[in-house]
Amino acid sequence: MSEFWGDAPSIEDYWRGIILFGKNVASYKFALAQSLLELAPGGKSIITLEELAQAYARHTLEHLRLCDSQSQQTNVPYPFLEACRRYDRGEISYEELIAITAKEGFKIVLDKFHNVNKAETPMRFFAYERRGAKAIALTDELFGMLEGNQGQNLPQEVDARWRLVETAWELKVSRNLIGVDYDADLELLFVRKPMSRVNITSCRGALNGYQRGKCFYCFGDISIISSATDLTDVDHFFPRVLINDNIAHPIDGIWNLVLACVSCNRGVGGKFDQLPHKRYLERLNTRNEFLIGSHHPLRETLIQQTGDSELKRRSFLERNYNAAKTGRLINSNWQPAFEYPPAF
Known part of the structure; x- marks a missing residue:
């Protein structure tokens, strides 16, 4: 804490x-x-x-x-x-x-x-x-x-957290066996069941609190209200163009999803399919450790995806960053033109 x-x-x-x-x-x-x-x-x-x-x-x-x-x-x-x-x-x-x-x-x-x-x-x-x-x-x-600026986001954050916790109860299986997946089209988190799946909650609601309601890259205020003009994007830190390169697997994993303002993600000079500057790797690790510090099932999902110790998780990020930087001709130095004071 x-x-x-x-x-x-x-x-x-x-x-x-x-x-x-x-x-x-x-x-x-x-x-x-x-x-x-x-x-x-x-x-x-x-x-x-x-x-x-x-x-x-x-x-x-x-x-x-x-x-x-x-x-x-x-x-x-x-x-x-x-x-x-x-x-x-x-x-x-x-x-x-x-x-x-x-x-x-x-x-x-x-x-x-x-x-x-x-x-x-x-x-x-x-x-x-x-x-x-x-x-x-x-x-x-x-x-x-x-x-304050975050007041409107808080009900969705509470509901997302509630749904994640009760989904673990509902499945009636060991929390170590629960894996939360991401539907990129619907921007929803879900878990798989035999012959079906269970939609849980909005990815925005589930992640916003761990980023303190800030854009991952510039630390500007973001909104998770669907009707808001400043509705945040769900961004893949390691760009999704790497999905067929066996790099940063699983590319749609919770560990690789961050919330970013529209300007940073796809505005003029935005990130798009670029790899962020390496200094943001530490920020991703920090955000993920916040998730690890929380209770199931996001904690167990990240452990499954990236490693069962902080050292292994750091190594996972470093290894994939180096592979992405050398394995494909993509810009690996992107950063926003301006950043507010750090939020985490």
């Missing part, structure tokens, strides 16, 4: 640390995160548990309908999850669901939300007094984060 946060972490860095690097034995954290991001724009600083329960139950229901493997992770009967299931089966009313959620749904997550690597983050996004409390107080940090 210290490597990801750096010396002067931003509000968004602390938030992303919680979402991307926290322990994920259950999805309550993601449901709470989505609820906070939904409710905060309303401007109220005090949110009752009943108000919170409405958003919290709705987000949980949406994901239970996609993947109802939650109880398999906790091995403990949880009244809130059972209430969601009973509501979906028409056995209880909406009012009963919300009442149960407010009473049972927050017993763990409100206390543990800010915990990362067994310690609490220095910055909090809400305050909660457990004894008899019937509300949470949203902090100025949460409001400030949503007013």
Whole structure:
């Protein structure tokens, strides 16, 4: 976490640390995160548990309908999850669901939300007094984060992370056997099953947090909102023209995908099919190590693709860079005309 946060972490860095690097034995954290991001724009600083329960139950229901493997992770009967299931089966009313959620749904997550690597983050996004409390107080940090350039990207990042985690549960196989692939046409991450495949989430949503919402090359702000004028491109660091040269295999692997602004990727003087200057290889390694530091299944996918130690992964990148530089007549010194201060 210290490597990801750096010396002067931003509000968004602390938030992303919680979402991307926290322990994920259950999805309550993601449901709470989505609820906070939904409710905060309303401007109220005090949110009752009943108000919170409405958003919290709705987000949980949406994901239970996609993947109802939650109880398999906790091995403990949880009244809130059972209430969601009973509501979906028409056995209880909406009012009963919300009442149960407010009473049972927050017993763990409100206390543990800010915990990362067994310690609490220095910055909090809400305050909660457990004894008899019937509300949470949203902090100025949460409001400030949503007013910033990255505010609009955060819901997609949370949802992408949630889908990656629950897909691992859904497949019911060892996480070491899970491989996440990339569909370049649809720009989606997916996993293969016998005779079929499971689409997981947008590649942009899955990667944006690990790049701190910045273009990989120039560190300018990027957006992952499909309707945005500054929608980021998904770029192959090692250009895809190498796909038939047995270089940088797998070329569509997560390890080789970065998010880049349109200007850097395909604008005037853009990268296109060129190989970036070698100094960007260290940046790629850093980004990939952020992914490795996160929990499955992206972690296991990168280990499968590039090596089971940091030394092996560095060697993998160096070896492929040297092969790409000498094996094909492509420019190997591309870099943007301008870069903002480094983000990672």
